[in-house]
Amino acid sequence: MFNNVGTTDRLLRLVAAAVLLYLGLQTYAGSALGIGLDVVGGLALLTSLIGSCALYGLLGLNTRKSNQSLP
Known part of the structure; x- marks a missing residue:
């Protein structure tokens, strides 16, 4: 897979992702917007975790530099 x-x-x-998941699971839980x-x-x-979009x-x-190491 190409990063x-x-x-x-x-x-x-x-x-x-943290902000969106918090809003979806706490603030707008159970609604279409929350989902x-x-x-x-x-x-x-x-x-973010995979490094590929x-x-x-x-x-x-x-957005990855050619000399940037993979985690």
């Missing part, structure tokens, strides 16, 4: 998400991008996705926030937060968490691949984006 195309850089370290800063991964950190921002991790923070955004949507959980799905988006889960995807952000997954791409399918949307970036489709758009030809790459």
Whole structure:
């Protein structure tokens, strides 16, 4: 799998995932908005942990530097 998400991008996705999951599971629990926030937060968490984003691949984006080591 090709890693195309850089370290800063991964950190921002991790923070955004935490916020979205908190809002989805606590503030808007049980509503359609809460479920949507959980799905988006889960995807952000997954791409942050894996280091690869399918949307970036489709758009030809790459935020990972070529000399950046893999975790």
